[in-house]
Amino acid sequence: MGLLTVIRKQKLKDKELRIIILGLDNSGKSTILNSILDKPNTDISPTLGFEIHSLQHKSHNLNFWDIGGQESIRTFWFNYFFDKFDYIFFVIDLITINSRFNEIYNEFIRLLENERFEQIKLIIILNKMDLFDNTDSESIKEEVIKKLELSRYLVKYEIVMVSGKEGKNIDLLLDKII
Numbered sequence: 001m002g003l004l005t006v007i008r009k010q011k012l013k014d015k016e017l018r019i020i021i022l023g024l025d026n027s028g029k030s031t032i033l034n035s036i037l038d039k040p041n042t043d044i045s046p047t048l049g050f051e052i053h054s055l056q057h058k059s060h061n062l063n064f065w066d067i068g069g070q071e072s073i074r075t076f077w078f079n080y081f082f083d084k085f086d087y088i089f090f091v092i093d094l095i096t097i098n099s100r101f102n103e104i105y106n107e108f109i110r111l112l113e114n115e116r117f118e119q120i121k122l123i124i125i126l127n128k129m130d131l132f133d134n135t136d137s138e139s140i141k142e143e144v145i146k147k148l149e150l151s152r153y154l155v156k157y158e159i160v161m162v163s164g165k166e167g168k169n170i171d172l173l174l175d176k177i178i
């Protein structure tokens with residue numbers, strides 16, 4: 001293989017980004033992904049395994065891995081780390097953030113403490129903002145950061161509030177990637 005071919009191949013590879021979408025069942029992972037892909041959110045049902053979808057965005061090829069969040073499937077989340085990901089989308093449902101907080105916290109910490117996590121950029125997505133009265137998004141974000149005890153971890157993250165259903169802030173979310 002000539003040098004030019006190698007360089008060209010490497011350049012193509014540089015433009016591939018892999019994003020894994022994790023979060024509890026019903027948090028809205030597949031709905032958000034549908035919005036990203038500009039697909040209608042009519043027949044949404046729980047993801048039983050995983051689905052991979054790609055999107056060409058700003059000259060990058062984004063590969064999204066949408067993983068089911070039901071408790072029985074969560075143990076398999078970490079199998080997917082064998083492949084290298086560039087980003088993790090961790091989706092939290094704002095409506096059940098208090099009632100399901102222990103579950104959210106446990107899965108989140110399990111993720112942060114995974115040895116393969118270090119290389120991956122974390123984007124925390126607070127979903128279902130359309131159902132939320134409180135419009136002071138900055139204070140909500142701060143509260144979540146505090147509750148998740150993010151300051152205890154040397155981890156870089158972005159946090160964004162969206163409505164997967166209404167497509168709100170989905171452009172902002174994509175801007176966090178590239």
Ligand SMILES: Nc1nc2c(ncn2[C@@H]2O[C@H](COP(=O)(O)OP(=O)(O)OP(=O)(O)O)[C@@H](O)[C@H]2O)c(=O)[nH]1
Nearest residue numbers: 025026027028029030031046047069128163164165
């Ligand atoms: N109001 C509102 N409902 C949403 C939003 N996002 C998702 N939902 C609803 O929440 C439910 C679960 O959405 P899914 O996208 O299937 O959730 P999921 O995280 O993929 O669930 P699993 O695949 O089981 O892990 C569906 O009834 C969606 O219509 C949102 O932004 N606003």
Ligand SMILES: [Mg+2]
Nearest residue numbers: 029030046047
């Ligand atoms: Mg799903």
